[in-house]
Amino acid sequence: FAAKLGRIGPLLGAKNLGAMLTIVPPGKRAFPFHAHLNVDEMMFILEGTGTYRFGEDEYKVKPGDMLAAPQGGAEVAHQIINTGGSDLRYLAFSTNAECGVVVYPDSNKFLTVTGIPEGGSPMDAKFRHLGHIGAGEAGYFDGEEE
Numbered sequence: 001f002a003a004k005l006g007r008i009g010p011l012l013g014a015k016n017l018g019a020m021l022t023i024v025p026p027g028k029r030a031f032p033f034h035a036h037l038n039v040d041e042m043m044f045i046l047e048g049t050g051t052y053r054f055g056e057d058e059y060k061v062k063p064g065d066m067l068a069a070p071q072g073g074a075e076v077a078h079q080i081i082n083t084g085g086s087d088l089r090y091l092a093f094s095t096n097a098e099c100g101v102v103v104y105p106d107s108n109k110f111l112t113v114t115g116i117p118e119g120g121s122p123m124d125a126k127f128r129h130l131g132h133i134g135a136g137e138a139g140y141f142d143g144e145e146e
Helices: none
Strands: 004-007 019-025 041-047 051-053 055-061 065-069 078-082 088-096 099-104 109-114 126-130
Touching: 019 078, 051 065, 065 078, 078 088
Parallel strands: none
Antiparallel strands: 004 019, 019 088, 041 065, 041 088, 051 055, 051 078, 099 109, 109 126
């Protein structure tokens, strides 16, 4: 896992829509395979090539491709992997929710957040809990493949 992230939404004054530039080096992925229970996401590939894991399927991606990740469970879990030889750059857009719940099917984890300050990220939330479903607290990369 490795990525450079640039949050754009708050810089433009967006309140209910998130926007972020993500740059992923070759052979890496920015985030674990995940699904948002109450947030929709879309990603637009700017540069590079990769693989989009979506539910049980995988799709090759290239510049100009637009990807959707609607809210839901494991059936819409998603992850972009840089399988090319240069940086993969994409814009990610998402709806913002007062409370967020994310599930991680590969590692049987969940994340809940609420109280994100205006212009803040989930890491800034007043309440944040990451745990194994039915088994207590977890670290963000616990159970994820390297």
